[in-house]
Amino acid sequence: MISFSGVVKRYPGGQEGLKGVSFTIEAGEFAFIAGHSGAGKSTLLKLIPAIERPSSGAILVNGQNVGAIKRSALPYLRRNLGLVFQDQKLLYDRSVFDNVMLPLAFSELGGREAAGRARAALEKVGLLARAKANPIQLSGGEQQRLAIARAVVNRPSVLIADEPTANLDTASAGAILEIFAAFNQVGVTVLVATHDEALIGRFAKRVLRLAKGSLVV
Amino acid sequence: MKTWLRQHRQAIAAAFGKLAAQKSAALLNALVIGIALSLPAGGYALLSSLRQVTQGISLEPQLSVFLRGEAKRSDADALGARLKSDPRLGDVRFVPREQALKELQATEGLAEVVAALNRNPLPDAFVLRPKGADPAVLDGLAKELRALPGVAHVQVDSAWARRLGALAGIARLAIALLAALLAFGLVAITFNTIRLQILTQRAEIEISKLIGATDAFIRRPFFYLGALQGLAGGLFALGILWGSLAALNGGIAELAASYGSGFRLAFLGTGDALAVTLFSAGLGWFGAYLSVSRYLLEIEPK
Numbered sequence: 001m002i003s004f005s006g007v008v009k010r011y012p013g014g015q016e017g018l019k020g021v022s023f024t025i026e027a028g029e030f031a032f033i034a035g036h037s038g039a040g041k042s043t044l045l046k047l048i049p050a051i052e053r054p055s056s057g058a059i060l061v062n063g064q065n066v067g068a069i070k071r072s073a074l075p076y077l078r079r080n081l082g083l084v085f086q087d088q089k090l091l092y093d094r095s096v097f098d099n100v101m102l103p104l105a106f107s108e109l110g111g112r113e114a115a116g117r118a119r120a121a122l123e124k125v126g127l128l129a130r131a132k133a134n135p136i137q138l139s140g141g142e143q144q145r146l147a148i149a150r151a152v153v154n155r156p157s158v159l160i161a162d163e164p165t166a167n168l169d170t171a172s173a174g175a176i177l178e179i180f181a182a183f184n185q186v187g188v189t190v191l192v193a194t195h196d197e198a199l200i201g202r203f204a205k206r207v208l209r210l211a212k213g214s215l216v217v
Numbered sequence: 218m219k220t221w222l223r224q225h226r227q228a229i230a231a232a233f234g235k236l237a238a239q240k241s242a243a244l245l246n247a248l249v250i251g252i253a254l255s256l257p258a259g260g261y262a263l264l265s266s267l268r269q270v271t272q273g274i275s276l277e278p279q280l281s282v283f284l285r286g287e288a289k290r291s292d293a294d295a296l297g298a299r300l301k302s303d304p305r306l307g308d309v310r311f312v313p314r315e316q317a318l319k320e321l322q323a324t325e326g327l328a329e330v331v332a333a334l335n336r337n338p339l340p341d342a343f344v345l346r347p348k349g350a351d352p353a354v355l356d357g358l359a360k361e362l363r364a365l366p367g368v369a370h371v372q373v374d375s376a377w378a379r380r381l382g383a384l385a386g387i388a389r390l391a392i393a394l395l396a397a398l399l400a401f402g403l404v405a406i407t408f409n410t411i412r413l414q415i416l417t418q419r420a421e422i423e424i425s426k427l428i429g430a431t432d433a434f435i436r437r438p439f440f441y442l443g444a445l446q447g448l449a450g451g452l453f454a455l456g457i458l459w460g461s462l463a464a465l466n467g468g469i470a471e472l473a474a475s476y477g478s479g480f481r482l483a484f485l486g487t488g489d490a491l492a493v494t495l496f497s498a499g500l501g502w503f504g505a506y507l508s509v510s511r512y513l514l515e516i517e518p519k
Contacts (some may be wrong), residue, residue, distance in 0.1 A: 051518050074426075075434075078426075079428070083427055089420075091420065091421055091424060103428040105227060105430075106430050107220075110223070111223070151428075154428075
């Protein structure tokens with residue numbers, strides 16, 4: 001479960017990214033965070049894995065107060081969250097397979113089991129055949145699917161995506177959202193930020209709409 | 218435990234991978250460290266070799282009392298009895314002039330010179346070991362002995378050995394200071410290498426932090442990289458030292474042979490060589506630790 005209660009995010013200089021945002025996402029729910037550029041979607045998503053810290057208010061992720069979490073506890077919080085970004089954040093000095101293996105390097109899994117898990121994640125996103133390729137050789141949609149595979153390989157309870165379809169054509173964007181829906185069907189909580197209203201319209205899911213840092217009905 | 222070991226194995230493999238990816242830079246760094254470390258290591262080897270030579274020399278104070286040439290054996294016996302009764306002296310040894318000549322004859326290169334002499338020019342002598350080592354007391358004793366009848370000359374023999382010992386002490390201190398300075402240099406080299414490596418891997422570090430890597434996990438390969446670079450530098454230092462000693466020993470052997478000595482500059486013992494290598498690896502690790510502590514905290518996902 002993700003819960004925001006009166007969350008304010010004020011940047012140095014006084015600009016407010018979020019203005020007293022409150023909402024709850026239940027475990028296993030799929031929700032969109034919608035809004036124009038600068039509405040506060042990315043700020044909101046960055047608060048969940050504590051990439052940013054709230055100026056005031058409380059954020060609970062699976063019962064953990066993220067706003068007060070210690071630096072040393074951050075890795076353990078983030079291991080339970082799958083993060084997908086608009087710019088994918090892939091490593092281009094290693095293969096597709098090694099990118100997916102990255103989160104497993106600090107897991108408890110043995111080498112063989114980890115490799116099996118990575119292959120399974122790649123298969124789910126339809127990239128197993130490209131396992132040995134370099135990410136630079138993949139199309140934008142494929143790179144995003146690779147980012148999803150890396151995000152889910154540790155089997156997180158929450159999947160968070162910030163504009164995952166921003167640079168993709170309509171078909172690729174739809175395919176990416178289908179993948180998120182598939183993970184949601186097996187119990188993963190999914191939170192996707194997007195400004196693409198047409199895409200949101202294709203999925204009958206809850207929408208949290210942000211405008212100028214506030215939630216609007 | 219199994220996971221911990223696996224992560225260390227992975228970190229070592231990653232460190233080797235980074236070294237292999239930048240062979241030339243890594244080689245040059247190790248060479249610079251090796252050259253820097255070979256200087257104090259060479260000084261240490263030199264002192265160790267000299268210590269082996271000086272170990273055979275007594276640093277106990279010793280006085281040589283030479284009698285006048287015309288002194289008779291009865292005069293020598295009388296003086297000997299007087300010296301033996303002196304409570305300030307521990308050991309009194311008489312060296313007759315004949316024995317002194319034999320010893321001189323046995324000295325390399327002097328046999329022919331001695332044979333050419335018409336008569337024995339050496340005097341009878343006493344070698345004395347005083348009970349104390351106070352230089353002022355020794356000087357007073359030497360002055361008293363010079364005033365005794367039949368005594369031509371008194372020499373405080375241990376002075377040069379004491380000076381040699383003091384010089385060796387200064388050299389050891391100088392080498393320790395040099396080692397400390399160069400160790401600082403090694404740490405600085407590693408610090409900078411790791412800093413550059415961290416900057417090069419900024420994206421990977423950011424992503425690793427995003428997906429749940431602990432600081433320890435991220436730091437580990439850098440520590441191993443620093444230690445490996447130091448280790449390689451230490452091995453280079455030993456190689457440079459070995460090569461230099463081999464080259465120098467050719468000339469030293471010739472020079473020593475002309476003095477009838479088999480003196481050679483010895484390479485470091487196994488323990489010392491191991492200590493140099495481990496010390497170098499340790500300094501590399503320390504440089505990496507400082508660098509990682511300074512720069513890793515600055516990198517946070519955005």
